[in-house]
Amino acid sequence: MTCYDLAVIGGGPAGVAGALTAAQAGLRVALLDGGARLGGQYFRHPPASLQASDPGAFHHGLDRFLRQGAALADRADLLLGHQVWTVERVASGAAEAAPFRVHALRDDRPVVVAARRLLVATGAHDRPLPFPGWDLPGVLTAGGAQALLKGNLVVAGRRVVVSGTGPFLLPVAAGLASAGARVLGVYEANGGLGLARHPLLALGKAGEAAGYGLALARRRVPYRTRQAVVAAHGGDELTHVTVAELDRDWHVRATRTVECDTLAVGYGFTPQLELLTQLGCDTAHDLDGSPVVTVDAAQRTSVPGVWAAGEPTGVGGAVLAEVEGRIAGLAIARSRGGNAPAPSPGAGVGGAGLGRGAGVLVRRRARLRGFARALLEAYPVRDGWRSWLADDTLVCRCEEVPLSAVREARELGATDARSVKLLSRAGMGWCQGRMCGYAVACLAGEQPQQPRRPIAQPITLGALQKSAPPDFPDPSALKHDERISDDKSR
Amino acid sequence: MKVGARPFEITVDGRPVPVLPGQTLGAALHAAGIRSWRTTRFGGRPRGLFCGIGVCFDCLITVNGRAEQRACLVEAAPGDEVTTS
Numbered sequence: 001m002t003c004y005d006l007a008v009i010g011g012g013p014a015g016v017a018g019a020l021t022a023a024q025a026g027l028r029v030a031l032l033d034g035g036a037r038l039g040g041q042y043f044r045h046p047p048a049s050l051q052a053s054d055p056g057a058f059h060h061g062l063d064r065f066l067r068q069g070a071a072l073a074d075r076a077d078l079l080l081g082h083q084v085w086t087v088e089r090v091a092s093g094a095a096e097a098a099p100f101r102v103h104a105l106r107d108d109r110p111v112v113v114a115a116r117r118l119l120v121a122t123g124a125h126d127r128p129l130p131f132p133g134w135d136l137p138g139v140l141t142a143g144g145a146q147a148l149l150k151g152n153l154v155v156a157g158r159r160v161v162v163s164g165t166g167p168f169l170l171p172v173a174a175g176l177a178s179a180g181a182r183v184l185g186v187y188e189a190n191g192g193l194g195l196a197r198h199p200l201l202a203l204g205k206a207g208e209a210a211g212y213g214l215a216l217a218r219r220r221v222p223y224r225t226r227q228a229v230v231a232a233h234g235g236d237e238l239t240h241v242t243v244a245e246l247d248r249d250w251h252v253r254a255t256r257t258v259e260c261d262t263l264a265v266g267y268g269f270t271p272q273l274e275l276l277t278q279l280g281c282d283t284a285h286d287l288d289g290s291p292v293v294t295v296d297a298a299q300r301t302s303v304p305g306v307w308a309a310g311e312p313t314g315v316g317g318a319v320l321a322e323v324e325g326r327i328a329g330l331a332i333a334r335s336r337g338g339n340a341p342a343p344s345p346g347a348g349v350g351g352a353g354l355g356r357g358a359g360v361l362v363r364r365r366a367r368l369r370g371f372a373r374a375l376l377e378a379y380p381v382r383d384g385w386r387s388w389l390a391d392d393t394l395v396c397r398c399e400e401v402p403l404s405a406v407r408e409a410r411e412l413g414a415t416d417a418r419s420v421k422l423l424s425r426a427g428m429g430w431c432q433g434r435m436c437g438y439a440v441a442c443l444a445g446e447q448p449q450q451p452r453r454p455i456a457q458p459i460t461l462g463a464l465q466k467s468a469p470p471d472f473p474d475p476s477a478l479k480h481d482e483r484i485s486d487d488k489s490r
Numbered sequence: 491m492k493v494g495a496r497p498f499e500i501t502v503d504g505r506p507v508p509v510l511p512g513q514t515l516g517a518a519l520h521a522a523g524i525r526s527w528r529t530t531r532f533g534g535r536p537r538g539l540f541c542g543i544g545v546c547f548d549c550l551i552t553v554n555g556r557a558e559q560r561a562c563l564v565e566a567a568p569g570d571e572v573t574t575s
Contacts, residue, residue: 049511125541137538140539145542147562152521153493153513154518431545431547435546
């Protein structure tokens with residue numbers, strides 16, 4: 001088995017920056033990502049075979065990212081189309097040189113990568129809130145609408161409503177409008193300031209915010225604050241939504257109907273922490289209640305040999321993710337072991353002992369993290385959303401668990417999401433609570449807890465059997481009486 | 491945005507649907523106006539794309555006889571036979 005100095009999981013801005021920085025320092029690097037192309041969510045882009053005239057039209061900085069990706073391809077092994085389902089730390093003596101095993105699936109076939117160190121840069125996914133009709137076809141997450149556009153050049157609908165909270169609604173709406181959708185309105189549940197005084201402007205992202213604002217204004221897309229879609233309607237597909245004026249806590253004050261074929265909705269993001277919690281990394285709660293992994297100034301987690309960068313350390317966007325990735329790459333290159341040079345004495349204090357030049361990165365990270373914190377504070381999820389739900393509103397889409405069943409679980413004494421799940425099946429289905437987990441935790445009366453999923457991606461039993469370590473006996477190879485004694489020993 | 495590539499075809503329950511190279515099955519179906527391709531176990535409710543990035547599993551689809559594939563992740567290939575349920 002090839003042993004890498006570093007395995008990077010995730011091919012978005014954080015993972016690519018970290019992998020490239022470490023590879024340029026001389027480390028042997030493998031990068032794994034489930035997608036067919038580098039990019040993650042932010043830099044999702046169509047394949048060259050599509051021959052799009054302007055593939056970067058919906059991104060800031062795609063060209064630069066693609067150059068980084070090309071530079072990385074020259075210096076590291078890119079394992080694309082590899083879905084990592086678990087990561088293990090091997091304890092045996094022979095494994096000391098490479099304590100980590102990354103288990104991935106490629107076309108349902110198991111692949112194992114051994115590495116001395118790990119950089120986990122697994123990004124985040126949309127954090128939806130449930131509301132009546134949110135399971136109707138035509139209702140998409142904001143990120144889903146964006147993925148259709150960025151990765152496939154498919155416009156999610158003809159008459160589109162964008163709703164939820166947070167700055168992400170702006171690029172989603174602007175992208176859809178510029179791609180030809182009629183965006184009927186952007187309904188931001190928070191804030192009373194309007195687009196002209198959007199926090200993006202106050203926080204030094206004037207150019208970016210003004211660009212989105214201009215794109216929306218040019219197409220006369222209304223941007224309304226303290227309003228949100230509180231119900232979606234239709235038979236087998238979305239036909240209209242109920243838009244509500246909200247009070248400060250998001251209770252409904254007045255409603256009206258908007259006819260549309262598509263709704264893009266998002267209430268922030270949930271960092272993907274499965275692999276980090278599998279490894280036992282410490283977590284904490286971010287300002288918005290989301291569990292995040294804790295890292296030190298060098299992006300090190302609490303587990304030796306494991307670094308993290310990007311959204312898993314706190315949702316902050318692509319620019320911060322890249323900076324964190326670069327800092328992690330520098331720190332990894334200077335960590336002991338492997339063929340990297342040892343840290344030089346007297347490395348800059350401001351650079352967290354990362355060498356010359358890192359000070360600039362560390363200062364940028366501090367500024368960008370401050371910006372991210374300000375956005376999380378400006379766009380919280382307010383409790384009033386619970387009043388949008390009816391008894392029969394599905395909370396868990398996979399297991400089709402309505403609010404009434406969650407309520408019954410609470411009446412039976414459940415005070416946490418795990419107990420609610422055991423009693424009602426909310427969060428027990430295909431997505432393993434990734435979609436409803438935040439809402440179920442809120443309804444159960446607790447903060448969302450870090451994920452406890454030993455399997456991060458679905459895996460068939462056949463692939464699981466094939467990926468068993470060599471010292472684990474293949475059950476079919478055992479003699480009959482051995483199998484019986486094994487059964488008895490349980 | 492202009493696209494230089496020529497579309498190819500897949501079939502959905504025998505009906506031809508055009509796809510541009512590199513598009514996922516889910517994107518191609520959605521673009522063709524097909525917004526749901528399975529029904530839920532209990533309520534029999536229609537489901538299609540939701541998260542669009544492989545997390546929610548709403549868009550599960552059968553392609554070339556292989557069940558439970560995430561339509562939003564699987565890149566369409568010429569001649570793919572999709573069956574809805």
